[in-house]
Amino acid sequence: GEDVEQSLFLSVREGDSSVINCTYTDSSSTYLYWYKQEPGAGLQLLTYIFSNMDMKQDQRLTVLLNKKDKHLSLRIADTQTGDSAIYFCAEGIFGNEKLTFGTGTRLTIIP
Amino acid sequence: GAVVSQHPSRVICKSGTSVKIECRSLDFQATTMFWYRQFPKKSLMLMATSNEGSKATYEQGVEKDKFLINHASLTLSTLTVTSAHPEDSSFYICSAGTSGNYNEQFFGPGTRLTVL
Numbered sequence: 001g002e003d004v005e006q007s008l009f010l011s012v013r014e015g016d017s018s019v020i021n022c023t024y025t026d027s028s029s030t031y032l033y034w035y036k037q038e039p040g041a042g043l044q045l046l047t048y049i050f051s052n053m054d055m056k057q058d059q060r061l062t063v064l065l066n067k068k069d070k071h072l073s074l075r076i077a078d079t080q081t082g083d084s085a086i087y088f089c090a091e092g093i094f095g096n097e098k099l100t101f102g103t104g105t106r107l108t109i110i111p
Numbered sequence: 112g113a114v115v116s117q118h119p120s121r122v123i124c125k126s127g128t129s130v131k132i133e134c135r136s137l138d139f140q141a142t143t144m145f146w147y148r149q150f151p152k153k154s155l156m157l158m159a160t161s162n163e164g165s166k167a168t169y170e171q172g173v174e175k176d177k178f179l180i181n182h183a184s185l186t187l188s189t190l191t192v193t194s195a196h197p198e199d200s201s202f203y204i205c206s207a208g209t210s211g212n213y214n215e216q217f218f219g220p221g222t223r224l225t226v227l
Contacts, residue, residue, distance in 0.1 A: 004154075030214075031214055033215075035218075040220075040221070040223075041220050041221065042115070042117075042204055042206075042218035042219050042220045042221050043155075043204070043206075043218040044218070045215055045216075045217075048215070088154070088155070092214045094214070096214075097143050097145075097160070097208040097214055097216075098145070098157060098160060099157075099214070099216060101154045101155045102154055103153060103154045104154055
């Protein structure tokens with residue numbers, strides 16, 4: 001099957017920027033997503049990007065997509081303690097409701 | 112925003128018993144619901160796709176007789192783990208699809224199942 005890969009852990013000092021990376025293999029992906037999961041909770045959609053875009057910014061969040069390299073990143077500016085969570089990237093194809101999730105990156109904020 | 116609830120949030124049961132987990136879309140109708148299983152330090156594994164009024168579609172390797180899914184209405188899907196075994200202990204998450212412009216799925220808070 002198609003794979004979506006992420007680093008398992010990332011530690012960032014409070015106030016710095018966090019960059020979480022994701023690589024995927026399905027070239028037919030139409031949408032790419034970033035979800036946030038706080039401890040013991042379900043997933044919350046943070047943002048998504050359509051595959052014909054290369055960047056999307058939403059307040060502190062910036063998503064970059066390199067379709068050629070099948071690389072997706074999420075940058076969180078001015079990282080706060082409330083940003084501590086697991087971040088999942090996911091890919092989807094228009095017309096197919098199934099999503100394929102990455103392994104998740106646990107973001108830890110260092111005071 | 113769209114809210115999905117799950118019940119129970121935690122359940123502990125003995126081996127051999129069956130456990131039912133409910134997933135409800137509270138403020139919207141979900142034609143499709145998904146059931147995932149999450150392992151520690153691993154991604155969400157899609158178990159099955161549940162469509163209202165029809166049989167669920169199971170992913171390869173998921174035993175449909177063990178994980179019974181019922182999607183009786185546009186707001187409720189249930190997952191029943193039958194003859195539970197300690198290896199079934201996991202975090203089960205449901206989501207509801209909206210077939211919107213960007214295929215967003217709204218996730219429930221998850222159910223922690225522990226089988227003794």
